[in-house]
Amino acid sequence: MQTFLAPAKLNLFLHVVGRREDGYHLLQTVFRLIDFADQLSFVLRDDSAIKLRTPTPGVPEENNLCVRAAKLLQQRSHINLGVEIFLEKHIPMGGGLGGGSSDAATTLLVLNRLWGLNWNRARLMEVGLELGADVPVFIYGENAFAEGIGEKLSSIALPPAWYLVLIPSVHISTGQIFSSKELTRNTNPITIPPFSPWQGRNDLETVVCQMYPVVARYLQWLKQLNNTTLVAMSGSGACVFAEFANERAAKYAFQQLPDGMSGFVAEGLSYHPLQKFLEE
Numbered sequence: 001m002q003t004f005l006a007p008a009k010l011n012l013f014l015h016v017v018g019r020r021e022d023g024y025h026l027l028q029t030v031f032r033l034i035d036f037a038d039q040l041s042f043v044l045r046d047d048s049a050i051k052l053r054t055p056t057p058g059v060p061e062e063n064n065l066c067v068r069a070a071k072l073l074q075q076r077s078h079i080n081l082g083v084e085i086f087l088e089k090h091i092p093m094g095g096g097l098g099g100g101s102s103d104a105a106t107t108l109l110v111l112n113r114l115w116g117l118n119w120n121r122a123r124l125m126e127v128g129l130e131l132g133a134d135v136p137v138f139i140y141g142e143n144a145f146a147e148g149i150g151e152k153l154s155s156i157a158l159p160p161a162w163y164l165v166l167i168p169s170v171h172i173s174t175g176q177i178f179s180s181k182e183l184t185r186n187t188n189p190i191t192i193p194p195f196s197p198w199q200g201r202n203d204l205e206t207v208v209c210q211m212y213p214v215v216a217r218y219l220q221w222l223k224q225l226n227n228t229t230l231v232a233m234s235g236s237g238a239c240v241f242a243e244f245a246n247e248r249a250a251k252y253a254f255q256q257l258p259d260g261m262s263g264f265v266a267e268g269l270s271y272h273p274l275q276k277f278l279e280e
């Protein structure tokens with residue numbers, strides 16, 4: 001059975017620059033894809049059933065983003081075919097790494113082929129956006145500067161980099177952070193490219209660190225490391241990361257990790273791993 005990757009993302013910075021009338025926040029962010037991924041496989045069904053064959057602990061089947069993605073695409077395309085989905089989770093859930101969104105994007109990209117729909121990328125991105133603001137970038141398939149709520153994307157060239165990503169063991173609700181009274185919502189919009197790490201920060205970080213001191217402690221630990229080019233929280237947390245210019249420096253930092261802290265090292269990608277499959 002062919003396996004398809006669904007990579008995680010990091011938000012290298014995240015500015016809250018305003019708010020829409022419906023309450024959603026307007027953002028500016030740079031998404032970087034990383035070489036740390038969930039794995040999915042798909043088996044075509046000639047009836048219209050959509051089944052997840054590998055339950056994800058804590059997520060009811062009908063809420064799983066790959067099942068929701070398959071059902072939405074089936075509805076919108078009026079196709080009479082189904083699929084069996086096998087999902088192997090590696091990306092921590094609800095950590096600001098976009099794992100669920102990436103699973104949804106990979107499902108849309110592969111089913112577009114498997115069901116012979118031949119939709120273009122823009123159309124798939126529109127459907128993806130209905131599932132979450134982070135889905136379109138994974139369909140876009142490149143590192144991107146994002147505006148709006150994350151759907152206005154322009155591609156951005158980023159230098160090679162390695163990341164040490166830490167996973168504080170707290171679950172953070174994105175909605176709770178965006179609704180905080182303490183959140184600043186008026187960062188001045190910036191123009192990108194060019195992008196340099198010191199141009200940005202994560203505006204959600206202050207609120208998260210106040211509510212969850214463990215995240216502040218993890219960030220503090222990363223900030224005392226040598227040779228980092230950037231230390232920040234990803235998305236609405238809880239994961240935090242340090243960027244390094246090479247693998248050796250990232251792995252050396254990983255080896256210094258105190259007992260009780262967990263994380264992983266991953267390389268920054270230039271393209272989504274499915275990019276080649278899509279060009280075939």
Ligand SMILES: C[C@@](CO)(OP(=O)(O)O)[C@H](O)COP(=O)(O)OP(=O)(O)OC[C@H]1O[C@@H](n2ccc(N)nc2=O)[C@H](O)[C@@H]1O
Pocket residue numbers: 011014023024025026027029095096097098131132133134149150174175176178234235236237
């Ligand atoms: C913060 C980001 C940055 O990449 O990533 P994650 O931390 O989730 O990975 C995303 O914008 C997350 O977007 P999305 O995945 O759609 O957010 P959801 O969890 O659905 O949002 C939960 C709630 O947060 C609020 N929300 C979300 C996004 C946004 N731009 N403005 C908001 O005000 C809304 O009240 C929404 O109902």
Ligand SMILES: Nc1ncnc2c1ncn2[C@@H]1O[C@H](COP(=O)(O)OP(=O)(O)O)[C@@H](O)[C@H]1O
Pocket residue numbers: 056058059063064065066092093094095096097098099100101102103235237
């Ligand atoms: N396939 C999936 N993988 C991860 N989370 C999923 C999935 N399907 C639904 N979810 C739900 O979406 C929430 C957010 O997941 P995820 O995308 O991993 O995190 P984040 O939005 O913080 O980057 C999870 O807490 C979980 O309840």
